[in-house]
Amino acid sequence: MSVQNLNSYDPFADEGDPLGDSADVGSTSEYIHIRIQQRNGRKTLTTLQGLPKQYDSKKLLKAFKKEFACNGTLVDDEKMGQVIQLQGDQRAKISAFLVENGLEKSTIKVHGF
């Protein structure tokens, strides 16, 4: 015979926010964002954010630098994670490169003007 009150299951336990598990609900997680930022003069920076975990961003950066003939770094942002940052407007090239290498085009979002 079981006494209901003695059950280990606590019906009032906080089951947590159903949406809390995924860090960002706003559907940003599945997108790769390519952004552009103006520097001084006619110079720009291109940032690539939200690369899926299975890709090695270090290797990718190396490939980018070689392919686009530009410099770039890997920035560790506490909120956004690892961000690849390239010199110049490489948005179109990056997205073409990623699509060529098997990423889904619908997951890439190119921002900027």
Place this chain on the structure above:
Amino acid sequence: MSEEPLFDPSLKKRKKKNVVFIEDPLGADADPTKPAPETIESTTVNGEAVDLGPTTAHELMSKSGASEAKPEKKDKEEEDYKAMFGDMKKKKKKKEIPMDFGDDSGTSTPVKVAEENAPAADGPTITADDIDFSDMKKKKKSSKKKANFDLDAFEKEIGESKAKASKTEGGYDDDDEGPEPDGSHLDNIDEEELGDDPFAQAGDAPVGLDAGTEPWLKSDRDYTYQELLTRFYASLHAANPSLLSSASKKRYTIAPPQLFREGNKKSIFANVTDICKKMHRQPEHVIQYLFAEMGTTGSVDGAGRLVIKGRFQQKQIENVLRRYMVEYVTCKTCKSPDTLLTKENRIFFMACESCGSRRSVNAIKSGFQAQVGKRSKNKTG
């Protein structure tokens, strides 16, 4: 420095001298003192057609009659984005046509290539012998065979006893050019440029199918979904002609953004409040989107103008505004710009006033901002 052109990273350096005059979309007319033309939005200044997002079924129906002659492929995922900009250049590239017209008897390789490129049973394919678009009869015949291929195969599976029926039906399809009864409308819709400017097409309703012309009446096969769908839309439009005409008549126009420079490093977006009013959106929301998209900051000055840090051209702002409208203004279902944006529990919802659909929209996120400029300016630690 003062002679330096407006900022545009895509330009080559050697263009420097005449950049302002060529690349400025309004050319010499872009005098900021002169009021901008009233209506631009639906076609850009370069004459490119622009539309407001993916086409709806109504528009597809209205188009299918007019544009049957040009089955074209379209990347689905680019649809809402590219359609907005109406990229004519894209369209030209898209079609892949084997170079030898009409000598399919010689080598069969080009035909094969074309067939491989085309989607398998999705509709009319561009084979070498139906390149000639003027010869519509021939094209229809050959493409129709292909379109019906899976149907026929399917029917063969159903029963060998119906072999005769399917044969007669095949003959029917080949010979009958008149009412176009089976799914050819929809096949073409799959193929044709979905991003075509729906407003440019004349709103001719598809020919209503009279009762009795349906192909399934003459054979004992079942009707397919596509046929029924075509039939539904045909009768729908026959009963309500206003559905097509109102969609093709209405045009959403917004005055182009007026951009000028303040000093060397700031741009002023003068008519931001007008544009926001026209779109029925809060200026804060629009401005937030602009800043997030362009990766910059700015402020609103006393006269209600937006001061943006960085150099931007009118064309660039226009692009961002178009994307804003795809994302936050036009209804995804019916493409009407008549929508309301409300905020509930930190989530924005967009409700369409004309079709009643309601959906949540993405929050504006600015994303990663790289360190630009002097580090000493923002010493945070």
